[in-house]
């Protein structure tokens with residue numbers, strides 16, 4: 001019997017979204033979840049740029065940064081977002097080598113919270129970070145790391161071909177003994 005928190009277990013990357021908009025208070029809850037994440041020296045190096053479908057010019061600015069294979073399904077999401085890491089520590093301008101790690105933690109919390117709210121956050125590496133940096137006016141010392149499509153999941157019947165097949169495949173994971181070791185690397189755990 002699994003005791004994993006239901007929202008961790010049930011979070012998934014939807015490929016089909018309903019047209020229902022995400023209201024401001026719900027969006028705010030997502031960013032609050034990110035805000036309370038842990039970070040190296042409490043630097044909080046996460047930044048998010050989102051745009052809603054209801055504002056086409058701004059939405060398209062992010063949509064146009066996505067790889068075509070992601071645009072194909074992400075264009076149905078009511079919100080698109082680019083997650084940006086601040087690469088230097090504020091206090092001394094030294095490189096923060098954990099900035100991307102910390103942004104990832106913030107994204108994990110945001111994605112889990114989205115599940116609580118009936119939403120899905122589908123993260124994407126398939127986008128052009130340089131185009132995002134230029135088009136979204138991201139300053140030097142900040143790096144666009146990840147794009148996301150956010151919305152209320154809808155039926156996979158709205159999808160065709162490979163996308164439909166992918167959306168209907170059961171989610172799979174490695175077993176614990178593939179990645180958890182006790183005492184030394186390679187010592188398979190007995191958990």
Ligand SMILES: Cc1cc2nc3c(=O)[nH]c(=O)nc-3n(C[C@H](O)[C@H](O)[C@H](O)COP(=O)(O)O)c2cc1C
Pocket residue numbers: 011012013014070122123124125126127146171
């Ligand atoms: C950093 C990151 C990059 C990803 N890039 C893409 C992407 O470009 N396109 C895509 O369709 N899914 C992308 N995904 C979604 C993964 O394929 C998905 O998380 C994985 O298959 C596990 O499925 P699940 O999220 O439904 O559990 C990405 C996920 C992460 C965390």
